[in-house]
Amino acid sequence: MTKIENKWPRNLLSGLESHNLTIFFGAGIAKELGFPLWGEFINDLEKEVTISASSKAIVDILKNEEKFLDIVQIYMNDNKEETINLIMSTFKKELDDDLLVNSNEALLLKLDAGSYITTNVDNSLDLVKSKVGKKVAQIYHYEQDSDIRDKIISKDYQNDPLMVRIHGSLENSNGIVFAKEKYDDILRGNYFIFEKLLPALFITTTVLFIGYSIQDPDILKIIKNSSSSESNQSNIFILSTEKSATTTEVEKLGVKLVHFAPKSSESITSTIKRALLELVTIKETFDKTEHTKIQKLLSQGEYSRNAELHSLVNDTNNQL
Numbered sequence: 196m197t198k199i200e201n202k203w204p205r206n207l208l209s210g211l212e213s214h215n216l217t218i219f220f221g222a223g224i225a226k227e228l229g230f231p232l233w234g235e236f237i238n239d240l241e242k243e244v245t246i247s248a249s250s251k252a253i254v255d256i257l258k259n260e261e262k263f264l265d266i267v268q269i270y271m272n273d274n275k276e277e278t279i280n281l282i283m284s285t286f287k288k289e290l291d292d293d294l295l296v297n298s299n300e301a302l303l304l305k306l307d308a309g310s311y312i313t314t315n316v317d318n319s320l321d322l323v324k325s326k327v328g329k330k331v332a333q334i335y336h337y338e339q340d341s342d343i344r345d346k347i348i349s350k351d352y353q354n355d356p357l358m359v360r361i362h363g364s365l366e367n368s369n370g371i372v373f374a375k376e377k378y379d380d381i382l383r384g385n386y387f388i389f390e391k392l393l394p395a396l397f398i399t400t401t402v403l404f405i406g407y408s409i410q411d412p413d414i415l416k417i418i419k420n421s422s423s424s425e426s427n428q429s430n431i432f433i434l435s436t437e438k439s440a441t442t443t444e445v446e447k448l449g450v451k452l453v454h455f456a457p458k459s460s461e462s463i464t465s466t467i468k469r470a471l472l473e474l475v476t477i478k479e480t481f482d483k484t485e486h487t488k489i490q491k492l493l494s495q496g497e498y499s500r501n502a503e504l505h506s507l508v509n510d511t512n513n514q515l
Contacts, residue, residue: 197472197473197475197476198473198505198508199473199476199477199501199504199505199508200469200473201453201455201470201473202497202501203453203473203474203477203501203504204432204451204453205493205497205500206401206429206430206432207401207403207432207453208477208493208504209401209493210400210401210403210430211306211401211474211477211478211481212478212481212486212489212493214307214308214309214353215309215399215400215401216306216308216309216310216400216401216402216403217308217309217310217311217312217396217397217400217401217402217403218303218306218308218310218311218312218402218403218405219312219313219314219402219403219404219405219407219414219417220300220303220311220312220313220314220315220404220405220406221313221314221315221404221405221406221407221411221414222314222315222406222407223405223406223407223408223463223464223467224299224300224303224313224315224405224406224467225300225315225317225319225406226406226463226464227294227298227299227464227468228288228290228294228295228298228300228317228319229288229290230285230286230288230315230317230319231285233261233263234261234263236263236285237258237263237266237267239281239285240266240267240270240278240281241254243277243281244270244274244277244278244281245273245274245277246269246270246273246274247273250269250270250272250273253269254266254269254270257269261410261412262412264373264374264375264378264413265375267373267374267375268374268375268376270374271373271374271376279368279371282316282368282371282373283365283368286315286316286317286318286365287317287318287365288317288318288319290319290322292326295319295322295323295326296323296326296327298319298323299406299464299467299468299471300319300320300323301323301326301327302468302471302472302474302475303405303471304323304324304327304329305327305475305478306471306474306475306478307353307356307478308356309356309357309400310356310357310358310359310396310400311356311357311358311359312358312359312361312393312396313358313359313360313361313362314360314361314362314413315360315362316360316362316363316364316365316371316372316373317365318365320334320358320360321334324358328353328354329354329355329356331354331355332354332355332356332358333346333355333358334358334359334360334364335357335358335359335360336359336360336361336362336363336364336367336370337359337360337361337362337363337370337372337381337386337388337389338363338367338370338386340386340387340388343357343359343387343388343392344387347392359388359392361388361389361417378413382416382420389420389421393417393420393421394420394421394422396421397418397421397422397430397431400430401430401431401432402430402431402432403432403433403434403453404431404432404433404434404450405433405434405467405470405471406467407433408437409433409435409437409443409444409445409452410443410444414433414445415444415445415448418431418445418448418450419448422448422449429449429451431449431450431451432450432451432452432453433445433450433451433452433453434453434455434467434470435452435453435454435455436454436455436456436457436463436466436467438454438456455467455469455470476508477504477508479511480507480508480511480512483511484507484511488507492504492507
């Protein structure tokens with residue numbers, strides 16, 4: 196039985212209960228399936244792809260600044276064919292069914308959010324969705340404007356939610372967003388997802404970022420471009436396993452940090468799994484509870500709300 200240890204914000208719980216939830220997920224989610232984080236992929240680039248000595252000197256500087264898109268751009272400029280080959284071979288794998296079923300990505304889909312947006316390009320989402328009752332869900336990418344417009348009219352959070360890869364698909368190597376020039380191009384390209392859909396989701400749904408560093412520059416760009424100018428974004432959250440002594444850039448944008456502390460010697464992947472197991476347990480408890488009872492719980496102050504939530508989860512589990 197999963198115990199509820201964290202203090203989950205009211206607005207996040209409300210979005211979870213109503214399924215009015217948008218989940219952004221990044222490389223931290225796919226890590227346990229064998230896909231690299233940004234820094235790890237850059238290390239692979241350095242080992243596998245040859246570039247000029249002058250370009251390598253620039254890469255060394257950019258690595259210290261963690262400007263990963265700029266680094267990939269240099270490799271694309273110097274050796275495009277080998278860079279694309281490495282991207283394709285790295286992010287497309289055959290994965291064991293047991294690994295998929297028990298993955299963090301499967302737990303995300305069990306939350307029955309209305310929309311799933313990912314910056315990942317790997318093929319794990321194609322494989323895992325059929326394992327959790329979402330086989331019919333189609334995965335779109337940023338170039339499919341008309342298809343995404345049609346989809347948002349008929350969204351079915353339980354079986355067929357909106358799923359979008361905003362950095363493109365491996366099926367179209369020329370459209371993959373892995374380098375700075377391509378990233379800048381799509382932000383200037385008047386694509387429906389960036390111009391209309393993401394701003395609408397930021398206004399009308401509860402938004403949860405998960406599997407990202409709180410310092411991730413790409414996420415900062417998405418938030419700046421998609422959210423309103425209000426200083427207090429009470430519906431936007433980022434799950435963080437990091438602690439910062441100073442106010443982070445995402446917090447300056449009004450985004451709320453949901454801190455989930457790693458236990459002793461626990462990996463980040465395991466910490467994320469604990470957090471997701473709690474959210475799935477809460478969601479399943481809410482599904483079995485009268486709406487009026489949940490609304491009463493959500494209306495309480497933080498201490499009373501969390502105490503009541505723990506009691507509700509325990510009571511529901513004891514009845515099974």
